[in-house]
Amino acid sequence: MRVQKHIPVQQAVENVRSGDTIMVGGFGLVGSPLTLIDALTHRDVTDLTIISNNVGETGKGLGILLQQGKLKKAIGSYFTSNREVAQWYNEGKLELELLPQGTFAEAIRAGGAGIGGFYTKTAVGTELAAGKETREIEGETYLLEKPLKADVAFVRAEKADTKGNLVYYKTARNFNPVMASAASYVVAEVDDIVNEGELDPEAIATPHLFVDALVQSRYVLTKEGVVDRGR
């Protein structure tokens, strides 16, 4: 008997339901699970809430889901990289929740770590503090921020072993490890699946207990842009 975590990408996205909240790793397209996103564009789901630093780029990555009208809301820190986000927002077809990038990352970590809320000085006295509770701690003002959690997380790593342990590649790591900790169902898209024991136990950034399924990447970011390398 074995747990087989490696599954077809179509099977992985079958777990997404309309109305779900989905975390999607990546800083722009760097470290973004492009193959999972592509598969999701072929699913008939709507009203998704996306927790991701950006909504991809115009017509790329998560930007395709936006164009398809599948998104109800986006929670992130920098939507400027996709000009269409503002347009959908202004037309009342997309809700936005903007957080400072550090607060965004910390809120996801908190969601995965069972932390009910945390106090940060970031954004105190700015428009992004509107409606948020403040508290004086040792003479300084802090904001209370809430954890972020999701139904599904789609992350991207460089390699997995068959148990589901993950290692990342350079700045493609970004939000992926924290997102892998903060969702009920976690799928990691990886470029390579190696045998267990082939990853250095000291260098595993995401232990396998966080990972429910693995899919093989098909779309990769190259110097020339997103390339379909087939499968």
Place this chain on the structure above:
Amino acid sequence: MRVQKHIPVQQAVENVRSGDTIMVGGFGLVGSPLTLIDALTHRDVTDLTIISNNVGETGKGLGILLQQGKLKKAIGSYFTSNREVAQWYNEGKLELELLPQGTFAEAIRAGGAGIGGFYTKTAVGTELAAGKETREIEGETYLLEKPLKADVAFVRAEKADTKGNLVYYKTARNFNPVMASAASYVVAEVDDIVNEGELDPEAIATPHLFVDALVQSRYVLTKEGVVDRGR
């Protein structure tokens, strides 16, 4: 011009002043900076507050500082491993602050991460919640816990490169990485100092920006107990 982080252990402990709060890594003696602790036993300092999971063992590691009467207070999660701690506490010669181990670790991380406080369900409804503020979050009760910070942190790693990047060894990692992030002056005791570029950039657990000084380990934990391997 170079920053020379590698210094003699005597110089490293010169930065400790009476009344200081010192974080000391290790789970019992595993991953404990025994060489730095030894050097501290030769300093004439008093009224130290030690933030460490344990106060070493009886007459070993931090247990020596206790016997020397240098400690005013200990903050940790499991003092039972040194029977003398209870004795000093009962005689009114040592203050204790006991935290659940997860809250202890998280409080140190918070201290290093600029978090002003965090909410956890751990210890709710127990004697360790006495005097702590509670808050209902989505129908559940949480405790507010404060960050821990220190004047000095003594940590132990397996290897450092000359820049001060650290990697750890198996379960000797424990509290060391978070403590390295939460003190004004951080000294890492290491078994080996290698050239920069020799550590895998993906496997560095403590980036060099956290580390002020490196010292070569002299006392090591072996199957036969603590051994002086000279220098």
Place this chain on the structure above:
Amino acid sequence: MAGKEAIAKRAAEDLEPFSIINLGIGVPTLVANYLDKDSYYLHTENGMLGVTSVEEVEVDPLLVNAGKLPVGEAVGASYFHSADSFAMIRGGHVDVAILGALQVDAAGRVANWAVPGKDIIGVGGAMDLLVGAKKIMITTNHVSKDGSPKIVDACTYPVTSTRKADVIITDLAVFRWIDDGYVLTELRGEATLQEIAEKTTAAYRVSEELAAKGDPT
């Protein structure tokens, strides 16, 4: 098989393959001896996933479990720092925590960290595990050394958490929390319903199956 070993073996039988398990100090540690190391993933809160038992000759003083006992490393193991380790626990990523207990009460509360009148100077990870693990399994002798019941109406020892234990496995019985209280679901060894009733001060129900069978008369 000694009582403790028998409890550990029964606990092991209760675990789902491929689950993530954290073993407390004492009897729970023995559970590892009854688990196929390729089918169960042992987490230890001092920073490791993939704990195995270890032969004396292979002992590494820097590779220990939460009880500071030497352990081995499974293929596919990983290491992480204490804050990350407890993030796993508190965040609900550990499937089962197996813990010892001084007392468990009818409300499911566990007392396993402090004795009244003695100095409260150690808690370790017990409170975090009780709050965070998806399932709590208590392994304990049914009564304490002086013969007094450990499964009681209300804990007289300081509780470790207000969260209830899901399963209690003793040398005499198995109790499972069902709906709003414990149900005696299994008698172990030569134990009888009568004996459990005498040695348990907590209110509990008896499963239909056990009740139907009754005690030998």
Place this chain on the structure above:
Amino acid sequence: MAGKEAIAKRAAEDLEPFSIINLGIGVPTLVANYLDKDSYYLHTENGMLGVTSVEEVEVDPLLVNAGKLPVGEAVGASYFHSADSFAMIRGGHVDVAILGALQVDAAGRVANWAVPGKDIIGVGGAMDLLVGAKKIMITTNHVSKDGSPKIVDACTYPVTSTRKADVIITDLAVFRWIDDGYVLTELRGEATLQEIAEKTTAAYRVSEELAAKGDPT
């Protein structure tokens, strides 16, 4: 040397060797071109310490800075996830953050993330850096494209933080926060005290040295 390059070069001269520096998008990114890569440690909030510039031929699409521009890897570099990266920033482990600005006001507040009337849809790491870095250095043109002052009495654009900027380096001048306000400490290029006075609406003091020298008459 173009204005932006000159500002970046001046900013580089203001940095202590071996400090940990985070470079914002725009002019700050150019500062890297004037730093010896062995003596300065560049942090980027998307998860890397040890950023260098990169030759076109060595571009790696998965190795970028916070502006999503390709960068290189210094010897002794390290990678970490975003929560750890911002823990470094918020926790005070970055010595200097060099940021651009739409406005800086007499209270030292920086506005650099949103323009009134335009959609507020991006903030990135600016607020975290302004709160967390030990020292804030602003690099900016002295006036905006339409000629209006950027160093103003009170920001009319939404502020990024209430924490003051320590140094402002423009194409015309250097201001340093000393005690309770900005002091003009340096004129750059052909700039005169008169010109700075005309192009700055924030109240500021003039350093004794500059005041003593006066403008050419």
